[in-house]
Amino acid sequence: MNIVDVIRVAGGFAWLVAIGLGIMAAVRASRNQNAKGSGSSALIVLIVAIALTLLGSGLVYVESNERGVVKTISAGGVRPVALESGLHWILPGVEQVVPYSISNQTYTMSFLPEQGPDTGEDSIRARTKDGQEVIIDATVIYRIDPAKVVQLHIAWGENYESGIVRPETRGSIRDAVSQYGVEEVVSTKREEMVQIISDELASSLSDNNLELLDFILRDIHFSEEYAAAVEQKQIAEQQALQAALIVEQKKQEAEQARQEAQGLADAAVIAAKGEAEAIVIQAQAEAEANQLLAASLTPELLQYQYILKLAPGVQTIFIPSGNQFILPLPGAPQIPQ
16 A cells, blocks of 8 residues: 555545534534534544545555556646656646556467457467468567557557557468468478567557567467368378388398398308318328328238237248248238249
């Protein structure tokens, strides 16, 4: 409660006291009692009440986040300069102050009624360059230009939100959307489109004594027909992607099987080479052994080994003179008959 409100409350209370004292004085007078004291008190309180009422009517307190436009009966209808925050004096009964907030204000147009000032659905329907309908939810953050409050009051009064902010925003959005295709609006050109809307809206609000602080593109919806078509397209793309993944998986499995088979084949070749090399080495060793053995065999050694094999228990053999041995010794010369 500011000082002006206190003065007005005090003035109202003084009026009640003055009326009460006046009634009391009248009652005493009707009973032939001394009413001089009550009458004097009532008159004093009445004067105080009138003074407080006049003071309360003339004093105006403007809040720190407001500017006050003074309506007057003089030429022009309003004072040329708005009242800034603080305590001011106006002519009671002749002038009146209309407060305007210079704080940041928000106006939302949404598909959901509870998000905006209107009770119904208030989103913006716009057509893209390729004829598709999109439904846009948006929020505008703005404020009144403190230096142009009087001009705003003269042009629009207190209807600036419904008269300027709402229609200018909707028009800027529709103009910008019409420059792009639906795919661009949704994805690739969205930021560019928002910038165009912000620039156009800032210019139009400035021309009407308002300042744009921010434009927020909250959401983009589609008509039921287009949404169904987009959904079918997404399903088809997902199915194609899934099929491509399956093909790639089969390719990887086939490549893995080929590599495994190649590995087995390489292992078999290596094993076969190893076995062949082992056989060659063994054969070479046996051949070398045979060569060494053949080189070491002499006729005398063969006869000696033959005799040992023939009769391990025989120590002496007698052979008639001129006759051949029972069996010819390997490598021994034959005796002629």
